[in-house]
Amino acid sequence: MQRLRSAAAALFGGGTGTVFALLIVILAGIFAMNPGFFEGPSLMAFLKQAAPLVILAAGQYFVIVSGNFDLSVGALVGAQVVIAARLIDGEESRTVPVLLVMLAFGLTVGLVNGLITTVLKVQSFITTLGMLLVLYGAIRLWTGGAPTGALSEAFRKVGRHGIDDVPLVGQIPWALLVMLAVGAGAILLMRTRFGRIVMATGDNDLAAALSGARVATVRTAAFVLSGLSATIAGVLIGGFAGVSAQVGEGLEFTVITEVVLGGVALGGGRGTALAAMAGALAIEALFTLFNQMALPATLRPTVQGAIIIAAVAYAARQRTRPAAVTAPATVSPS
Amino acid sequence: MTATAALTMRGIDKAFHGIPVLSSVDLTVEQGEVHALVGENGAGKSTLMKILAGVHTADAGTIELGGRAVSFTHPVQAQNAGIATVFQEFNLLPELSVAENVHLGREPRRGGRIDRRAMADRTAQVLADLGVEDLAPTAKVGSLSVAHQQITEIAKALSQGADLICMDEPTAALADAEVALLYRLVERLRERGVSVLYVSHRLREIFDLCDRITILKDGRLVDSVDTADITPDELVTKMVGRRIEAQFPERLPGTETGDVRLRITAGGNDYVDGIDLDVHAGEIVGLAGLQGSGRTEIAEAVFGITPFTRGSIAVDGRPVRITRPRKAIASGIALVTEDRKAQGLALHQSVRANARMVLDANRSVHSRQRLARIRGILSSLDLVSRGDDQEVQFLSGGNQQKVVVAKWLAAEPGVIVLDEPTRGIDVGAKHKLYSVIRSLAADGLAVLLIASELIEVIGLADRIVVLHDGRIAGELPSGATEQDVMAYATGRRTA
Numbered sequence: 001m002q003r004l005r006s007a008a009a010a011l012f013g014g015g016t017g018t019v020f021a022l023l024i025v026i027l028a029g030i031f032a033m034n035p036g037f038f039e040g041p042s043l044m045a046f047l048k049q050a051a052p053l054v055i056l057a058a059g060q061y062f063v064i065v066s067g068n069f070d071l072s073v074g075a076l077v078g079a080q081v082v083i084a085a086r087l088i089d090g091e092e093s094r095t096v097p098v099l100l101v102m103l104a105f106g107l108t109v110g111l112v113n114g115l116i117t118t119v120l121k122v123q124s125f126i127t128t129l130g131m132l133l134v135l136y137g138a139i140r141l142w143t144g145g146a147p148t149g150a151l152s153e154a155f156r157k158v159g160r161h162g163i164d165d166v167p168l169v170g171q172i173p174w175a176l177l178v179m180l181a182v183g184a185g186a187i188l189l190m191r192t193r194f195g196r197i198v199m200a201t202g203d204n205d206l207a208a209a210l211s212g213a214r215v216a217t218v219r220t221a222a223f224v225l226s227g228l229s230a231t232i233a234g235v236l237i238g239g240f241a242g243v244s245a246q247v248g249e250g251l252e253f254t255v256i257t258e259v260v261l262g263g264v265a266l267g268g269g270r271g272t273a274l275a276a277m278a279g280a281l282a283i284e285a286l287f288t289l290f291n292q293m294a295l296p297a298t299l300r301p302t303v304q305g306a307i308i309i310a311a312v313a314y315a316a317r318q319r320t321r322p323a324a325v326t327a328p329a330t331v332s333p334s
Numbered sequence: 335m336t337a338t339a340a341l342t343m344r345g346i347d348k349a350f351h352g353i354p355v356l357s358s359v360d361l362t363v364e365q366g367e368v369h370a371l372v373g374e375n376g377a378g379k380s381t382l383m384k385i386l387a388g389v390h391t392a393d394a395g396t397i398e399l400g401g402r403a404v405s406f407t408h409p410v411q412a413q414n415a416g417i418a419t420v421f422q423e424f425n426l427l428p429e430l431s432v433a434e435n436v437h438l439g440r441e442p443r444r445g446g447r448i449d450r451r452a453m454a455d456r457t458a459q460v461l462a463d464l465g466v467e468d469l470a471p472t473a474k475v476g477s478l479s480v481a482h483q484q485i486t487e488i489a490k491a492l493s494q495g496a497d498l499i500c501m502d503e504p505t506a507a508l509a510d511a512e513v514a515l516l517y518r519l520v521e522r523l524r525e526r527g528v529s530v531l532y533v534s535h536r537l538r539e540i541f542d543l544c545d546r547i548t549i550l551k552d553g554r555l556v557d558s559v560d561t562a563d564i565t566p567d568e569l570v571t572k573m574v575g576r577r578i579e580a581q582f583p584e585r586l587p588g589t590e591t592g593d594v595r596l597r598i599t600a601g602g603n604d605y606v607d608g609i610d611l612d613v614h615a616g617e618i619v620g621l622a623g624l625q626g627s628g629r630t631e632i633a634e635a636v637f638g639i640t641p642f643t644r645g646s647i648a649v650d651g652r653p654v655r656i657t658r659p660r661k662a663i664a665s666g667i668a669l670v671t672e673d674r675k676a677q678g679l680a681l682h683q684s685v686r687a688n689a690r691m692v693l694d695a696n697r698s699v700h701s702r703q704r705l706a707r708i709r710g711i712l713s714s715l716d717l718v719s720r721g722d723d724q725e726v727q728f729l730s731g732g733n734q735q736k737v738v739v740a741k742w743l744a745a746e747p748g749v750i751v752l753d754e755p756t757r758g759i760d761v762g763a764k765h766k767l768y769s770v771i772r773s774l775a776a777d778g779l780a781v782l783l784i785a786s787e788l789i790e791v792i793g794l795a796d797r798i799v800v801l802h803d804g805r806i807a808g809e810l811p812s813g814a815t816e817q818d819v820m821a822y823a824t825g826r827r828t829a
Contacts, residue, residue, distance in 0.1 A: 193694040200691055203680035210639070210677050211741065212663040213695035269682050 040169030059229025067268030068124035078248030080234030110227025114220030159239020202268020346395035374760035388412035418491030428476030481512035509625025582793030595780035600645035620795025732763025
């Protein structure tokens with residue numbers, strides 16, 4: 001009973017747990033509209049589509065929890081897809097070398113974001129907004145407006161295909177497996193010394209630095225992780241949706257909305273990686289629900305805007321409420 | 335007793351989220367009386383003061399001002415009724431002048447425009463009434479010392495016609511010389527018939543300044559007494575509800591002064607110069623001096639925050655170059671910083687996360703064995719919490735400080751520097767920390783203790799190094815008097 005009550009408090013009492021309750025409510029809504037959604041194949045299709053966003057949410061989580069923003073991820077995803085198409089140009093044999101180039105590019109963008117923010121002390125909001133514009137502009141310049149080239153079949157496989165003929169679900173998408181791996185990696189990373197210091201840095205960077213933490217290094221590493229996640233997401237999105245000049249546009253705001261909905265406080269130091277990724281699933285499920293209710297897709301930005309404001313306002317309210325400082329305490333056992 | 339009291343509170347109850355913080359508390363402050371409100375952290379002092387200030391509204395009970403019943407739901411109502419509160423964090427606009435702050439929202443006008451001359455004149459008058467001569471009404475508040483900002487707050491209160499001024503730990507951020515100024519100010523207020531409700535942990539001030547004392551414990555009224563009728567020991571007993579033996583624990587048996595663990599030779603930077611200092615294993619060296627004399631600066635140099643640019647440091651005989659805190663930690667040095675909330679703790683993280691922060695952040699000291707010992711360290715400090723998962727922001731000041739100490743002890747340092755370790759914490763926690771400091775010395779650590787309360791340095795240190803103006807002015811053995819220390823600290827005597 002006690003456990004049930006504390007579980008209920010965690011789900012509905014605000015904070016990080018609320019996003020799971022929200023996810024359950026949205027899924028229940030979808031079920032009410034269309035019970036068929038929960039049959040294997042359509043559920044897998046949903047997860048395949050949501051996977052890149054969950055992966056981006058994991059990357060963004062590290063940046064936000066360390067006390068920064070990464071607005072450049074959407075442009076980075078777009079750049080990665082365009083680079084892949086242009087460099088592979090339909091040649092199967094180039095797949096692996098180009099993937100390595102993309103990896104290097106993604107990590108470099110993250111590193112540059114990190115160094116500009118920590119060494120030059122430019123606010124990350126400005127750093128990554130600048131990076132977003134630089135990447136968009138560079139892509140337009142390079143491609144002359146319309147992306148050229150084509151992805152190889154091997155490249156597209158990860159985003160499109162999966163393990164076939166699995167009983168019950170039909171196909172398990174590779175994207176889902178990648179998502180689970182990235183998700184598990186993010187959760188495990190937060191349990192390491194590095195993860196703990198990321199969290200402490202986001203909460204109070206001065207206290208962390210005076211405890212010996214390398215605050216600049218840790219924050220830069222968070223940006224590099226975000227660059228890595230954008231690269232992986234780029235591979236999935238390119239494979240799934242193909243090449244266009246619009247790939248990735250607006251993803252940064254979607255992802256930040258999702259992470260914030262997961263209860264991860266802007267400014268850092270609060271929230272879990274799992275909840276951030278659950279926030280991504282919740283938003284993707286919400287838009288699936290909208291589809292089923294036949295609401296226009298053009299509503300999406302408006303809803304996203306409303307959610308991010310509401311989520312931050314809710315978090316602010318939680319924090320300004322007077323805390324029960326004199327709650328019963330126990331002396332720790334000696 | 336005069337006919338009507340300035341303030342009478344009766345049967346005040348207040349609960350947050352169903353948890354009672356105050357239960358039927360009574361408080362009477364006479365006109366022109368300086369009344370101390372004391373109690374350990376969590377006793378309910380702040381809540382009672384915030385009810386008076388209109389920040390919180392009492393759940394039950396009555397408040398009378400000069401015999402008139404009042405009730406506040408907003409701070410402005412309290413202000414209009416003649417109650418002013420000087421919180422620890424001042425409510426001033428740093429970009430405006432003293433006069434502008436004093437008259438904020440009530441600027442004298444002439445022909446629709448602010449009459450700056452009248453504003454300056456009136457401010458000068460209030461300051462003169464307070465006996466303050468060295469504060470210009472035109473000075474920008476942001477450039478003032480803490481003491482002068484506090485005076486500005488008090489002047490603002492007076493110019494608003496306050497009959498009762500509540501002061502929350504008014505000396506917490508003041509240097510010794512500034513405390514004397516505050517004393518005079520409080521005397522002036524008393525002479526003018528203004529009542530003062532004085533919240534403080536410092537027994538000395540309470541006995542120096544206050545006419546009566548009201549003691550709270552766990553949200554209940556323990557007693558209201560005339561200061562003349564109680565001794566400091568009796569007061570402490572009433573506050574903590576148990577008798578605390580001699581205020582400072584004796585040096586523990588078996589404490590041996592060993593080899594030099596920390597040696598500073600001719601250390602200097604922009605703030606201090608010519609610092610020669612040895613701290614031996616098992617020794618507690620106190621650093622005394624006025625605010626700005628270089629106490630904290632030495633701590634920050636030893637720990638690599640603002641390193642020495644001249645001279646050298648050796649730990650356990652090995653010369654070390656300490657350019658960053660990370661290097662200090664790797665050399666076995668720990669620093670319990672002055673401001674635990676800003677510099678010591680990640681407030682939204684758990685007790686456990688904070689206690690292991692130093693181990694997590696430094697490969698040089700990280701080990702499984704040390705992680706495993708953290709729980710034992712917290713227990714040995716008598717940490718009171720709802721568990722190691724509790725966020726440290728919800729702990730009392732004393733318990734927060736214990737978490738800071740624990741995170742450093744986890745790294746098993748050879749040298750520990752404690753900068754104002756007992757600032758703003760309750761008597762029980764203070765006493766516990768004193769014992770901890772003694773046992774650190776007994777374990778063979780070199781302890782460097784900085785405290786602005788001289789009595790602490792005198793009561794704990796085996797040797798007292800007194801600073802004046804960035805230099806060592808003199809050294810005193812344990813058992814020195816406050817007069818001895820002050821003679822060096824004020825530059826009246828030099829070594």
